[in-house]
Amino acid sequence: MSSILLLGGSKQQVVAIEAAKRLGYRTVLCDYLPDNPGQYVADVFYQQSTTDKQKMLEIAQLEGVSGVLAYSSDPAATTAAYVAERLGLPTNPLKSVEVLSEKHLFRKYLAGHGFPCPKSVPVAVGASADEVLGVLLGEEMSFPVVIKPTDSSGSKGVSIIDAPDIEKFARALKTAAGFSRNEVLILEEYIEYGFPRVIGGDVFVVDGEVR
Template identity: 30%
Template sequence: MIVAMTKVLLVLPSTSYRNGAFVLAASHLNLDITIVTNADTPSILPPNRVYRVKDWKIDDATFKELDKLRLDAVVAVDEASVVLATELSQRLGLPTNPIDAVEATLNKELLRSRLSKHEIPQPRYIEIQGHQHPEEIAKTLADAHIRYPIVVKPTSETQSRGVSRANSYSELLQAIEIASSVTHKDNLLIEEYIDGSEHALEGVLVDSELVTLAIFDKPEPLVGPYFEESIYITPSNLPDKVITEAKRVVQRSCRSLGLWTGPIHAEFRVTSEGQLFLIEIAARSIGGSCSKALAFEPRITLEEILVSQATLGDSHKTLQATQKRSYSGVLMLPTPKSGILLSVGNLKAAEATRFVTSIEITATVGSVVKAPPFSERYMGFVFAVSPGYSTTLAALRRARDIIEIEIDDLEL
């Protein structure tokens, strides 16, 4: 008897660091793979299994071809493709989150509004228009009882692009100018600054129930004026009581939004008094190449867990996945200034650092790189694993000190 292979459609953004990881995961699971992508580069799959789209729109002819494949699941690889993957799943009659729930996670003001209706602990906020008179904005802040320091954000950018802290009225004007310069939308978000440690929760929803796969600490304080990501370490050093509260808040947030299946990435802050504030939540897994810092028993990757749950209905694999008994961390290499990248040096010496397992440089020599708050891409990633939290952290910091990044002083 011939058993038909399970069929998965992977929606791959051209800008994702993780396309290969998802294709490899699907291959390991022995799935029949089809790809939708906005990339023009060659694919490892035969041309008849790759559908190229523009502006993330599927024309009727392409949809008819996809419909004929009788797919079992559609999997978004990164945030850029999550809306299209959700729309395709709905049109194909496959299980997926409501489109409005997914769209709410992609708009910071809409997210705050939806969560506030369910009393989710989060920063106080207001929405403004970039062209509003500054004195009118200052009055709106006062009426909302939001005091300095504050954080100004575009509503739809990622990777902390355009996000900055303001400690005064003059800095507020500068922060509004920065946020407005990186977005085509006029509306901006202003939030109270939450003074505390920052953390990330990685999980997956199985029939509306949150399964927490990992909690990351961000051991280097993100205090501004810009918020460039630096180091993630897991497992977390947070007290069990706080971890339990984080899981509870993220679960409540998912239900408030209407999310019930698939990956969840949430970020939160914890004050010195132990109070927790949700900063963001997304219907996707961790970005960049950070998923490589996660390793689960029995010898499975995060991508395999997500593809398995989506295609095979394998909640057992999700529920049984446990992190390996070690401290794993990832360093996102900083971009010290904007310009033309000339070189990234001393990599062999950095790789020789005890407990460093690998280094991945993702920026191309000769390309334009942008420093915070205008960063669009990560410079690269350093990974480390050790038996201790402090030794993993020290290894990542040591590697960062060794690596030399040379950038031409080009005015952008």
């Protein structure tokens, strides 16, 4: 029986574990939370952080998996690509996944390829409010602005600031830093809605075609 490593066992991710089992895979689950529901569905469970790339690689090697999946998890997407590349398993390229997963790299990519995007500047964790405000003014960015971690998801650590208030900037930087793993934050202009809703979607690409 082929094994698959699944990164994350939250309620939303249980469907992936169940689907893998229906397809005949032995399921190996990793999740750092001790109360995740996926552990009761998977065949094997490790209480380990899915953002720890080296640990996930060790588990994948130990279990002899044939695939790695980070279903419904942005933070674990780079881990899945890293482990799969190291083991020669099917994956999207790690470099591409990193660009799509880390906001400062994605903004740089958009700007470099002529896509419409807000003005943005990467900011190191530890930068002072005065320094960040100086960057904002130097880049002639318009208020409101957003400060957020570049490698988090689900709007964690995000603050919107509508005036050059040093105390607000200091609080926003501290909040964002608390959710940052790579120690890179981003300062960018806030885009206000010009219509009543956002339309988005997900696609699955096979051999360069949307299926």
